[in-house]
């Protein structure tokens with residue numbers, strides 16, 4: 031591929047990347063510590079959980095849906111996982127079961143949307159509350175802590191001096207990008223979000239694929255729950271509050287259209303990193319968390335505003 | 346007769362899109378009270394020129410004068426204020442609002458600021474509709490209307506702006522002949538009032554019926570302007586394409602084989618009743634009927650897109666239950682839908698992705714796309730159908746209307762379907778390309794495909810079919826052999842016995 035069409039096609043992604051670089055330069059000038067390797071790795075690690083959830087969210091939003099339940103699923107799969115661990119299951123098996131639980135919850139979301147014909151917003155609003163309640167019931171509202179070191183190494187371990195969560199995040203993004211751009215599943219995701227009727231009439235099994243897409247969303251929430259539980263060495267039924275909003279924000283900052291049919295994995299990664307960098311930088315600068323909320327909200331609006339203003343006018 | 350007052354004057358208009366020179370120094374003059382036909386092949390630049398006139402798109406170079414005054418349009422609103430109304434190729438109504446609300450959208454009468462005067466809204470709209478001789482109720486919800494009626498609502502909307510220039514981009518592509526007559530009557534009335542009308546259509550017979558002058562574009566260049574009286578069909582086609590066209594309907598004799606599709610007693614509550622027919626291999630069966638007679642509903646039911654209540658469907662001699670389009674495709678059916686924008690294309694996806702969407706399994710192994718194979722297949726279709734696009738990765742919504750239609754057709758050639766249902770296959774396609782599509786249908790039939798062709802253009806039905814079915818109110822009213830006349834078909838479609 032020659033450079034020019036490539037640049038035009040991915041202009042939006044490079045725009046966001048440019049924003050990320052600018053942000054980093056600004057923070058570097060404000061506080062030199064920002065650009066140390068330990069801090070950068072730190073940011074990757076802290077962004078990993080949101081970034082993982084955002085992978086699933088990207089698929090769901092491109093397909094024309096939305097998933098509000100991901101934060102609650104993080105809590106629910108986290109306490110389920112903790113249950114298995116405390117029952118003395120070997121940790122890899124427990125993790126696998128936690129992931130399957132997440133996948134199952136996601137598929138339930140998908141079935142509500144496809145077979146139940148509920149609008150995704152409503153279906154996942156419901157499961158958001160159900161999953162949260164189930165997590166609280168299951169634990170009696172108490173966190174459960176103290177896991178073996180093998181499990182905790184998922185969060186504390188390092189590969190080539192890079193924190194394990196960052197490695198997992200990068201691997202998942204490479205995979206996600208591959209699935210979205212190089213597989214039938216990815217192509218159908220775009221087709222369903224772009225024009226569901228046309229996809230259906232072209233023989234796409236819309237219900238099946240939509241269900242799988244929500245399933246993937248649940249699976250990735252569960253993966254995020256694994257990392258969170260390992261990092262905190264504790265599973266909490268009130269974990270993951272507002273995670274859905276962070277994931278949606280990362281996706282949208284990354285250029286995915288809430289109307290469906292358009293978006294990229296690379297964009298979402300940059301979006302998640304922008305949010306991570308911003309939080310980290312504001313913390314370094316000692317900005318209060320109240321102000322941080324205001325700033326992050328403003329950045330979301332700004333990102334989409336730039337998008338709207340620079341998009342070539344519709345005919 | 347048209348006056349000699351210039352309504353619109355364009356000189357040296359130029360417009361480029363990435364990779365495409367859409368307009369290259371085009372001149373155009375419109376007089377008050379004339380119907381000026383704009384003619385050109387698919388992708389010649391007609392719609393692009395109209396978008397520039399209506400302020401929806403900016404020209405890169407050239408000048409524009411409205412009634413002798415040079416203007417630089419800032420947007421569609423500005424054009425409206427200067428008396429330019431446009432009816433786009435694709436309908437642009439808000440489906441859930443009423444007819445009246447659509448007609449006066451953005452200019453609603455108010456009781457006081459912020460509060461709608463609904464009664465006056467309804468009354469103004471109804472007056473406009475009545476003036477056009479339409480029987481549409483102003484209170485009706487747009488989505489409950491047929492395509493033709495929606496088209497008329499667009500006309501009423503454009504007129505409510507008191508337009509001095511009215512652009513119609515393929516207004517008749519979804520209309521039946523009576524509806525076209527009604528539209529023409531309206532156009533004549535507007536002419537008499539001194540409105541200048543720019544009219545785009547690929548139905549050549551219309552040009553002679555309604556046009557005063559004609560301007561021809563080819564590949565974005567201005568070819569010439571002539572009075573309609575000086576032109577013949579052949580001379581216009583030669584101007585458009587730069588070459589001569591031999592036959593409008595190159596029908597070849599069919600050699601029907603065994604029955605590919607047999608339908609018996611098919612019914613769908615309230616829409617289809619007791620439908621029985623069959624299509625043989627190598628045969629082109631035309632399906633005629635009025636808008637709303639159930640032709641598209643029948644196609645959707647056969648294709649598994651809508652459920653059926655009773656009846657049998659046999660595919661290649663075996664009874665089948667088709668519950669989804671996927672199952673239909675796996676049985677070798679293909680369905681070219683009538684509305685490319687809402688059913689045919691995923692507009693945000695590339696030409697390549699659209700072409701390969703129904704046949705993706707062929708280009709994937711273990712769920713992973715084999716990019717080279719997919720690209721090769723799509724490239725073949727672009728060549729075979731002469732789809733005009735700067736590249737396979739071009740988004741489908743950047744193609745001209747006729748080229749979009751070719752992409753929809755190409756989808757089903759990629760699947761190698763051998764029972765093809767074509768719903769208005771040549772809608773919006775230029776004369777030259779129509780003949781190419783007819784040839785393609787001949788070739789498919791000769792290779793043993795069974796083709797069911799739905800069309801509202803009776804000449805096309807008569808010219809290309811081996812047998813003709815006519816539907817009326819959800820039933821197959823009559824069957825004709827190839828030698829039927831237009832009058833016979835029309836009578837059957839209207840439910841009269843002949």
Ligand SMILES: Nc1ncnc2c1ncn2[C@@H]1O[C@H](COP(=O)(O)OP(=O)(O)OP(=O)(O)O)[C@@H](O)[C@H]1O
Pocket residue numbers: 345362363365366367385386387388389390391392393394434733734742743744745746747748773775
């Ligand atoms: N938004 C766009 N982006 C890129 N290319 C475009 C865009 N709109 C139109 N084009 C290109 O400009 C050329 C002229 O298109 P236009 O729609 O004006 O053709 P047309 O004469 O109306 O054809 P048709 O009879 O098929 O409707 C085509 O090659 C088309 O692909």
Ligand SMILES: [Mg+2]
Pocket residue numbers: 391392393434514745746747
């Ligand atoms: Mg056009």
